[in-house]
Amino acid sequence: MAMKPKERRTRNLFSSSLREPYRLSRSKIQLFFECPRCFYLDRCLGIARPSGPPFTLNVAVDALLKKEFDVHRARGNAHPLMEQYGIDAVPFQHEKLNEWRDALRGGITHVHEPTNFMVTGGIDDVWVNPDGELLVVDYKATSKSGEVGIDAEWQISYKRQMELYQWLFRKNGFRVLDTAYFVYCNGETDKEAFDGKLEFNVKVIPYNGDDAWVEPTLADIRVCLESDKPPASSSACEFCNYCRAAQEL
Numbered sequence: 087m088a089m090k091p092k093e094r095r096t097r098n099l100f101s102s103s104l105r106e107p108y109r110l111s112r113s114k115i116q117l118f119f120e121c122p123r124c125f126y127l128d129r130c131l132g133i134a135r136p137s138g139p140p141f142t143l144n145v146a147v148d149a150l151l152k153k154e155f156d157v158h159r160a161r162g163n164a165h166p167l168m169e170q171y172g173i174d175a176v177p178f179q180h181e182k183l184n185e186w187r188d189a190l191r192g193g194i195t196h197v198h199e200p201t202n203f204m205v206t207g208g209i210d211d212v213w214v215n216p217d218g219e220l221l222v223v224d225y226k227a228t229s230k231s232g233e234v235g236i237d238a239e240w241q242i243s244y245k246r247q248m249e250l251y252q253w254l255f256r257k258n259g260f261r262v263l264d265t266a267y268f269v270y271c272n273g274e275t276d277k278e279a280f281d282g283k284l285e286f287n288v289k290v291i292p293y294n295g296d297d298a299w300v301e302p303t304l305a306d307i308r309v310c311l312e313s314d315k316p317p318a319s320s321s322a323c324e325f326c327n328y329c330r331a332a333q334e335l
Contacts, residue, residue, distance in 0.1 A: 099129065102311075108202060110206065112189075112251075113189075116243050117135075119246070120322075121320040121323035123326055126316045126317055129311060135325050160179075162179070167269065173267070174215055190208075194251070196253075196257035205304070207254055222248055222252050223269060231275075236291055245295065248266040249295040249297040269290055270290070272287045274286065
């Protein structure tokens, strides 16, 4: 059966005449970094990039980790991983936690008045130390040989993700440490058999965030969206390079 072409989106398009704050998610801010042209086509014209397959195993790992940390959240004590890595904190209890986790419903939000953007992001977790300072936490899952880390060039998106969440919590009136944590799960492939289960090595990786880029970037995004025509594409954008090569042929 032939696939139908993807329809152009008409919902949540940007217009400079909008009076209500324009919703801008963490993932769309990352798209702006990847390619301003793709971002403009998506937000202003409703032409989204082709979507890839969902990372359902990663989603499963996220869901199980949340359940596991929530057990200790309800008890008010530290998870064994936090004790193992010497982190003096416990999972943070808050009535809005489930709301913050739900990216589809907005997650944690803040209206940035200079740009009139409602910036949104869906977190994985947040911990709190004895001084009442929050530590933003994100879960990651992969399967690779050797140790996992966050120093690869493509992982800059992970770091921006953390820093945006830190900025959002600060804008919501919380005291937030610069130190954030990645709970990184690495699927083991050296077992003798599958036996219907996948086992992971879990590593907690600290990251010192700096959210100074957020507000200047929001200003740049506003300028981009208000332009009468799409900006130039990023030279590294695979989507734009493909379209360009196809047109030339």
